[in-house]
Amino acid sequence: MFETIQGEGSFTGIPSVFVRLQGCPVGCPWCDTKHTWSLDDALVTTAHEVINKPQEDEQFFTTDENGLLSLFNDEGYVAKHVVITGGEPCMYDLRPLTTYLHDNGYTTQIETSGTYEVLCDPRTYVTVSPKINMKGGMEVLIGALERANEIKHPIAMQKHIDELDALLKDVSSLEGKQVCLQPISQQKRATELAVKTCIARNWRLSLQTHKYIGIE
Numbered sequence: 001m002f003e004t005i006q007g008e009g010s011f012t013g014i015p016s017v018f019v020r021l022q023g024c025p026v027g028c029p030w031c032d033t034k035h036t037w038s039l040d041d042a043l044v045t046t047a048h049e050v051i052n053k054p055q056e057d058e059q060f061f062t063t064d065e066n067g068l069l070s071l072f073n074d075e076g077y078v079a080k081h082v083v084i085t086g087g088e089p090c091m092y093d094l095r096p097l098t099t100y101l102h103d104n105g106y107t108t109q110i111e112t113s114g115t116y117e118v119l120c121d122p123r124t125y126v127t128v129s130p131k132i133n134m135k136g137g138m139e140v141l142i143g144a145l146e147r148a149n150e151i152k153h154p155i156a157m158q159k160h161i162d163e164l165d166a167l168l169k170d171v172s173s174l175e176g177k178q179v180c181l182q183p184i185s186q187q188k189r190a191t192e193l194a195v196k197t198c199i200a201r202n203w204r205l206s207l208q209t210h211k212y213i214g215i216e
């Protein structure tokens, strides 16, 4: 859990509280948060330890929605936008947490891979970064894309754009949905391809801006 600037997608630049839920079985080879994959009980520690860790590691803590809001207050967070990411946050039923946050004056956003059903408040802004040919199956992925407010696709080569095109054909309507391309790991060729394709398609470029300026 930390307060920073949303670095990706349509909300880039918005001060946000990030809640990174532990656990992900998807296994993207280029994942930049591999420390969130394991749910081993031996990794459980206190909220204080996790919030104050000097660098990312696998340790995590458990709490409920009440406890989380108390921690926001204890930490003196001022951001009113909460990004729930992971790991894979949709491994969990996020309805109690997202509704509780909205009812307490926050806006919420979920960052998900679309490999689990998205269960959240209707007011939540859902960003789906589709993981094609990964765990979960097509039915779940299309359901997640139907709910998505934003489809933010990580790309490194033309094949990834072709896969996205095929996937978008199965979504009933793209109206009101923002499509973004996000270069994988800031690679130069991936960035050039994303720029070129975004211009050609009138899609949005999503750079991981926090990485360029060295913030969390």
Ligand SMILES: C[S@@+](CC[C@H](N)C(=O)[O-])C[C@H]1O[C@@H](n2cnc3c(N)ncnc32)[C@H](O)[C@@H]1O
Pocket: 024, 030, 031, 032, 033, 085, 086, 087, 088, 089, 111, 112, 113, 114, 128, 129, 152, 154, 182, 183, 184, 185, 186, 208
């Ligand atoms: C770490 S994931 C966590 C949320 C969820 N599991 C998902 O994949 O959307 C958060 C975002 O970072 C993106 N991401 C992860 N590793 C990346 C990398 N090396 N380069 C670009 N984007 C990356 C994911 O595609 C996703 O949009």
Ligand SMILES: Nc1nc2[nH]cc(C(=O)O)c2c(=O)[nH]1
Pocket: 004, 005, 006, 007, 008, 033, 085, 086, 111, 210, 215, 216
């Ligand atoms: N600043 C910042 N913005 C982000 N947007 C999505 C992130 C994520 O890991 O889900 C992320 C992140 O890790 N840091």
Ligand code: SF4
Pocket: 024, 025, 026, 027, 028, 031, 032, 033, 034, 036, 086, 087, 088, 113, 131
């Ligand atoms: S689904 Fe998200 S957290 Fe899981 S491995 Fe892929 S990028 Fe990483």
Ligand SMILES: [Mg+2]
Pocket: 032, 033
């Ligand atoms: Mg990240």
